[in-house]
Amino acid sequence: MSGTTPARPGLLRRWALYDFANSAFPTVIETFVFAAYFTRQVAPDPVTGSALWGTAVGLAGLVVALLGPVAGALADHGGGQRRWLLAATALCVLPTAALWWVQPQASNLIIPLLLVGIAAVGMELASVFYNALLPRLAPASQIGRWSGWGWGLGYAGGLLCLLLALFGLVREGAWLTLPREDASHVRASFVLAAAWFALFALPLLTARLPGRDAPPGRLEIRASLAELWQTLRGLRRQGALLRFLVARMLYTDALATLFAFGGVYAAGTFAMTEAQVLAFGIGLNVTAGLGAAAFAHLDDRLGSRNTIVIALLALLASGAAALLAQSVASFWAAGLALGVFVGPAQAASRSLLARMAPPQQRNQLFGLFTLSGKATAFLGPLLVGWATLYSGSQRVGMAVILGLWLAGLALLLTVPADRPRGHE
Template identity: 55%
Template sequence: MPPARPPSRTPPDGPPSAPLRALVSWALYDWANSGFAALVQTFVFAAYFARAVAGNETLGTAWWGNMMGVAGLVIGLGGPVLGAVADHTGRRKPWLAVFTTLCIAATALLWFVRPDPAFVLPALVLAGIGTIGSEYAMIFYNSMLPDLAERTRIGRWSGWGWGLGYAGGLVLLVLALYGLVRAPGWFGIPHHDALNVRAVMPLTALWYLVFCLPLFLFTPDTPSARVPLSRAVAGAAARLRGSLRDLRNHRHIALFLLARMFYNDGLTTMFAFGGIYAAATFGMDSSEVIVFGIGLNVTAGLGAAAFAWLDDRLGSRRTILLSLMGLVVPGTAILLVKSKTLFWIFGLAIGIFVGPVQASSRSWLAHAAPAEVRTEMFGLMALSGKLTSFLGPFLVGWLTLATNSQRLGMSAVIGLLAVGLAGMLFVPEATAHGREQDRA
């Protein structure tokens, strides 16, 4: 017989709102973490790797896609188990600290990756480790929200967190562009051997380290259940098997996780290859890619903040559907246009809808998941987002190699978003009390 579920530490109608300082400190972690996604995975290091380290943009795109696919598989397989362990032990912050440190260390070490094919393997290994650390950390970070905010305010705090994340990415991109990448720079870093681009990596690591501290200092954690780790692991494995079986009793959550599996894979792939696509297809240099990243973070931050109110008013499901439609239409246009100006227009339009679909996915599950297995469910959400996460990067890489066209390769992103949109049509809306009403 599997061990009993740990007792719920949250009243059925949600906890009283935590102090404002605790909530702001929680949201500030998005500000800290976003630098890795913006500067390592998308706009700086990914483009630098494909163009300067790999020495062949087509081959570099394929290698980067394979690395992201392997990292996604590791995240997908391990995330639910870690989430279930945290549900049994009670506390989230120790796990969050471990994986935050892992990501920070890997990011700092990317400084040593020189523009030479000999550094292809170290670059891929470090970027993969950083990706795993970042994504695992977000499982525990996301699951803290329902214990901090009233249920009627989960949507707006989730959206504000994403908005802060894009604002943080914006500020860091500006620092990277004018302080390091674009000559002469504020800090006097020379440009030979790509030192100015490589220096962005320790800057990103330092940013993450400094701005993650308020969460650890001022945001309360759930109490420890005082369960030994070995017993927690055994119990978590048994409970996870039970939860996967029990998903048939939570049809609404199962449908949501299935739909999210596809649209999140599309988003992840878009982020992984956005900088590479801009650099290779539209001939953007490092400075132009960063400027585009700055613009994208502006529109994404504004979209996440604005849609945060809509989430609480219209519901998470409607916000997700609207956002996915807002991603598919301009995303398709980007693959068809040849003008750099039109690429900018449609690319910035995409940014408006990126934050809301992510923030509302987090708030939907925060409403829907039973309190006693909430972190486990966020682990399953990581599984749904990563179980097929190898598919998008692999498809882009293989299609690019087969057709020698990044446009055709990136069409895989639109297909994944469209499948996710179709799946969300069958997902019911979350109620304000954490329960779902399945359709008859």
Template identity: 55%
Template sequence: MSESRIAASPAGQFAWALYDWANSAFFAVIGTFIFATYFTQAIAPDPETGTALWGYALTTSAVIIAIASPLLGAIADAGGRRKPWLFACTLLGVIGSAGLWTATPDTSAIWHTLVLFALANVGLEVAAVFYNAMLPDVVPPHRMGRMSGWAWGMGYAGGMVCLLIALFGFVQVETPPFGLDKASAENVRIIGPMIALWLTVFSIPLFLLTPDRPSASLPKAVAVRQGVAALKRTILGVRHYRQALLYLVAHMLYADGLATLFAFGGIYAAGTFGMELNEVIIFGIVLNVTAGIGAFAFAWVDDWFGPKKTIIIALVSLLACGLAALLVESKAAFWVAGSCLGIFVGPAQAASRSLMARLAPADLRAEMFGLYALSGKATAFLGPLLLGTATLAFASQRAGMATILAFFAIGLVLLLFVKEPPAEAAKIADRPITA
């Protein structure tokens, strides 16, 4: 495929980006705000125990994701097609989300709620491996950053819209629709099936309109053997690229901090500052809006000063705002600190992908991005594990949340030693595209 050829039609490109809108709703509504908060306040015996149990569920699912993602990704590469894997993982997310309807507000629902959440989380996190792998086949190389950015923005928007629907359509209304009973939390539990429907509806266009790679027509056993061998070559080969390896380690740490921040932000707001569920949802909406604004605004900073400096600015700002969020006592001050946190989350995420594109050798770009995906998940269990352990050890959510700052700080220090190559192809993004 030449660099000027578009593999997908405009409709296929939009359908690919729409999947980000689809799956981001799960992480915003269930993984971060509504169900995380509902679990700690209504199902667990107390907020501290609920925070720890939710953290252990995330830890378990993160370990599974870290093991399964690179292996299944390599096998899918050998087999050629991505859509069957993407469909199976998305279906897992749909089933797990729908099952959360059974999460009744009592301690008897603790374990099956955690299992259903972990099932959906594993499915949708692993689905992202195959979804991201489709990007080079959706647009030419010089449009990948733009396409990826648009999809990222749609993800923020999808999470925000879904939170608004949850807040004003179910949680905050005096009389819930469809005869839902507030006394048994049906107006909150219905969010699980709602997310399942959201995932289904907005994923369908990708499967219908976005092209997939042709099958390699390999027997399954051969595809598995070739995939495992390719993964070994990738892992061993990265040792020859010290700058990329150093960056992958730095990214692994601060990405873990970002993931933990999103997973426990709502729980912290509710437990420490006494926010009601509807306030937590509004807080989540504000974070999505500010993160989207930050990602959009700092795109110019990335172009002007480079992705490494953009990430450094974002991490230093996250440390400052995060420390403020831990020290403030009033709810109003926490709103200010939390909103500032959101502004710098988007740039940290968006510029990370841009820096990896510069560091990756041209002939190993796909393999390097595979390791980039792994670096975002390999230690994802550490953040929730340390947070949950610190929360229980000190009987304090503030102590637990403080562990996130350590991930930002260590990742920042390592990033300072990464040498960013010059942007040799900075102007190609403005070249006209011919079909």
């Protein structure tokens, strides 16, 4: 059990560094650089590009939702956890590096979308095995702090890789001068993201993990799926765990919708320019990372569930302030305050499941954890879009996010508080 796990600071630092590594992919590829490059320069026009990009990302999310629990069951049954992590990491890194060959106005749009989809699936599956390592490496009294520190490092890694890409490769007057007629300066940033992930993941991937995995052997697919089915059936008898996963599904959907629509809201309601929206997004990520790290010790002292409750209450208050803001300055203040509590809600969710999961089911349950973050990813954006359309107001539409946070909070309060032992 995690409660008897001795502290392994060296291994835990390697574990946290993996968060620093994998954040390069969502930041550079999925959000800022490749997404814009594909819609503006690869696709025939931005409308077609946006439609194809949304479809590809949605399908990748569906694949992750379906494969996450299955991959976790295979790892729990077959052992070789580090090998699974290595394979999933490679499944992200290699297709990401291959994006270098995606030229502007490409004749075949399926290949780049397929590469991004495979890489996204690899990254999400890697997170299943990576997250499940936390209770194996950290004692119960330190799970919260390491989860928070890792999440904070993740925000830092994504931003640092993005800034290196922008100032080192993409901008006019970049440190490294590359041809622009074939977008080499932009395409090089995709290789940078792949190299960043591989380099900073290497310390964990080459580490000797404590304890012994079951021999990797062959894939026991039928036995693994049978175990997964028993776990799913057993969730009905594990009411607290089931309620937590559903609650997380609701408030995580709200967080994802916030990041998806925050820039749209800022531009539409306050007429912020693209540069201002980008600066706001960077600021939001900075405060989220700082918040995750700052709340790490609180997680271990008050428990993960109580930390999430505090974060959700603060998100409701700061989110309401952002929606009621009448000036750009007040919106910035409320938005950056909101960011402080985004990271703790995410990091404490990981540590709560790490404390709740039986050792023999960790990978399976973190697979379900991934599923709970993907299963209703469409819900928040759909509700915000409908509410905005019918009300004619972006403020009313964005208020849906508050409703999802409130619903998640109400359900989370029915989950018994965890009580970490041996505070240090």
